[in-house]
Amino acid sequence: MTQDRQASGSPPIVHLSKLNKHYGELHVLKDIDLTVTPGEVVVIIGASGSGKSTLIRCVNGLEEFQQGELEVDGNTLLPNGKATKALQKIRTEVGMVFQQFNLFPHLSVLDNVVLAPMKVRGWDRDRAEATAQRLLARVGIGDQAGKYPSQLSGGQQQRVALARALAMEPRLMLFDEPTSALDPEMIGEVLDAMRELANEGMTMMIVTHEMGFAREVADRVIFIDKGRIAEQGRPEQIFDSPQQAPTQSFLSRVLKH
Amino acid sequence: MDVTFQFNWQAAFASLPHLVAGIPYTLLISFGGLAIGFFIGIVVGLLRISRTAWLRWPAIIYIEIFRGTPVLVQVLFIFYGLPQLLGGPINALVAGIAAIAVNSGAYISEIVRGGVQSIERGQSEAGLSLGLSRGQAFRYVIWPQAFRRMIPPLGNQGIISIKDTSLFSVIGVGELVRQGQIYIATTFTALEVYLMVALLYLVITLSLSLALRLLERKGLVGQ
Numbered sequence: 001m002t003q004d005r006q007a008s009g010s011p012p013i014v015h016l017s018k019l020n021k022h023y024g025e026l027h028v029l030k031d032i033d034l035t036v037t038p039g040e041v042v043v044i045i046g047a048s049g050s051g052k053s054t055l056i057r058c059v060n061g062l063e064e065f066q067q068g069e070l071e072v073d074g075n076t077l078l079p080n081g082k083a084t085k086a087l088q089k090i091r092t093e094v095g096m097v098f099q100q101f102n103l104f105p106h107l108s109v110l111d112n113v114v115l116a117p118m119k120v121r122g123w124d125r126d127r128a129e130a131t132a133q134r135l136l137a138r139v140g141i142g143d144q145a146g147k148y149p150s151q152l153s154g155g156q157q158q159r160v161a162l163a164r165a166l167a168m169e170p171r172l173m174l175f176d177e178p179t180s181a182l183d184p185e186m187i188g189e190v191l192d193a194m195r196e197l198a199n200e201g202m203t204m205m206i207v208t209h210e211m212g213f214a215r216e217v218a219d220r221v222i223f224i225d226k227g228r229i230a231e232q233g234r235p236e237q238i239f240d241s242p243q244q245a246p247t248q249s250f251l252s253r254v255l256k257h
Numbered sequence: 258m259d260v261t262f263q264f265n266w267q268a269a270f271a272s273l274p275h276l277v278a279g280i281p282y283t284l285l286i287s288f289g290g291l292a293i294g295f296f297i298g299i300v301v302g303l304l305r306i307s308r309t310a311w312l313r314w315p316a317i318i319y320i321e322i323f324r325g326t327p328v329l330v331q332v333l334f335i336f337y338g339l340p341q342l343l344g345g346p347i348n349a350l351v352a353g354i355a356a357i358a359v360n361s362g363a364y365i366s367e368i369v370r371g372g373v374q375s376i377e378r379g380q381s382e383a384g385l386s387l388g389l390s391r392g393q394a395f396r397y398v399i400w401p402q403a404f405r406r407m408i409p410p411l412g413n414q415g416i417i418s419i420k421d422t423s424l425f426s427v428i429g430v431g432e433l434v435r436q437g438q439i440y441i442a443t444t445f446t447a448l449e450v451y452l453m454v455a456l457l458y459l460v461i462t463l464s465l466s467l468a469l470r471l472l473e474r475k476g477l478v479g480q
Binding site: 161 | 379380382383385386387389390397398402405
């Protein structure tokens with residue numbers, strides 16, 4: 001599938017080449033080359049501290065990088081945080097869901113969702129609310145629009161966060177461990193919403209520890225080890241017959257239980 | 258010496274009309290100064306957390322100077338010192354308001370800084386990831402949350418500044434303490450009058466506490 005999509009010739013939506021990131025002495029990302037085509041679902045796995053979250057945070061400029069090139073939807077980001085115009089455009093077109101939800105606690109669920117479409121896209125309130133209500137209904141919380149985030153469960157909050165990101169009609173969605181902060185019984189509802197999104201053809205980059213979900217939804221799985229892409233391929237390829245020693249050892253640890 | 262001194266309630270109540278005349282000055286200096294101080298606090302507090310050194314340093318210097326020197330010295334400097342520079346006298350009321358403004362401004366800067374920095378990083382990241390500019394993320398996401406957390410320390414500062422105005426009797430503004438001193442000078446009823454003065458301060462500060470508590474309760478919706 002991945003190969004088919006790449007062969008179809010549509011221009012990539014994300015293109016990273018020789019991307020390097022340092023935190024002071026620490027070399028977090030090493031020569032990352034990565035291309036994502038529209039409609040592709042890429043799942044990034046790896047041990048904690050391997051740099052996988054940092055990688056997707058570079059894609060929407062929440063992290064700067066020091067060397068290399070990053071292009072998202074035709075906008076080029078330069079090393080060391082230059083090109084703020086392009087950054088703004090990228091963030092407008094790229095949605096993100098965070099591990100800690102990061103809903104705005106002082107705003108109602110509805111206002112969380114309409115804020116960016118109104119302030120960034122310039123929609124009027126009627127249009128923004130109509131979109132918000134439709135998205136909230138779609139993720140199964142249409143009846144909670146008037147509540148505040150603190151009145152919702154973790155799973156509900158994360159689905160609001162998803163609706164909030166989708167309200168901007170993004171071309172690409174980033175997920176940074178979206179279920180890691182959830183109680184086990186709420187993980188399923190969030191993964192369901194993401195699965196549905198993937199089935200609708202959304203381009204997604206997902207950092208997760210949910211290996212079953214990765215196997216089922218991913219077009220491509222990327223394994224990151226110590227800041228480097230150690231291996232990538234179809235999910236069955238990576239999970240059933242990993243070629244590299246670090247991949248084998250990581251999977252044997254996480255799949256054992 | 259009268260060892261069988263009795264508290265003279267009549268004298269206490271008789272002083273009230275004179276003392277109350279000082280309340281408008283006390284309120285004007287306090288709230289006038291605090292309003293300007295709040296404005297200074299927002300500007301300096303935000304400069305204080307700027308990532309640009311030449312914006313941050315003036316803010317740090319301002320805060321250290323006006324937080325590190327007594328408000329009494331500040332008002333004496335403004336009222337007696339500045340006229341030597343300006344070549345003309347400064348109205349005592351203006352000097353009082355200015356002293357509260359620069360002094361509370363320094364403290365409020367730190368309150369603003371603390372409030373803004375207490376908001377989790379994820380909040381501004383969420384705002385930015387939605388395409389909001391830094392300014393928009395601050396205005397719609399960070400500031401409303403920070404302001405709620407600032408209400409209790411701002412209340413503290415308000416009460417402190419109200420009490421600080423009592424020092425300004427030294428420059429002759431007719432505020433509460435000054436009115437009391439004038440009254441005592443002719444009646445020799447210090448015990449009664451200063452008790453009344455103290456009670457009037459309490460009325461003002463308790464009203465402010467109550468108002469802030471209501472504001473805080475209202476602000477807690479959605480947290």
